[in-house]
Amino acid sequence: MRLKxxxxxxxxxxxxxxxxxxxxxxxxxxxxxxxxxxxSILEEFNAADQACTLQFIRNTNVEGTVFQRFPPELLKKLSTDCLVMQNDHASCKI
Known part of the structure; x- marks a missing residue:
């Protein structure tokens, strides 16, 4: 998407x-x-080539999110198995 x-x-x-x-x-x-x-809202950190889990907030409603079509078994696996790839060098300070 263009900046404009x-x-x-x-x-x-x-x-x-x-x-x-x-x-x-x-x-x-x-x-x-x-x-x-x-x-300057970003702070540096190293998460290059790291596999990790997703940490869902307890009782999160996934309706209306990118996860709403995920089968429940996959959502559970995402929070228990290292299936998520991180390759970041900065994150928002919020």
Missing amino acids: AIFKVLAKNDAGDHFPLYGICLGFELLTMIISKDK
């Missing part, structure tokens, strides 16, 4: 015309920097 389009979506949301804007990895980091107006 991101600002249009954010402006529509600010005006009350709610439209979801989904950011993954670097896209999420970019959105947090744009919304916070703080380029």
Whole structure:
């Protein structure tokens, strides 16, 4: 998505015309920097080539999320087996 389009979506949301804007990895980091107006919001850490589990918040409702179509067995496996690949060098300080 072009940066111009991101600002249009954010402006529509600010005006009350709610439209979801989904950011993954670097896209999420970019959105947090744009919304916070703080380029230093990221902190460095090393999670290169690391497998891990997902830590779901207890009693999380997955409806309306990317996980809603996952079979329950896979959701359980994601939280117990190292099936998630991390390759990050920075994270938001929030």
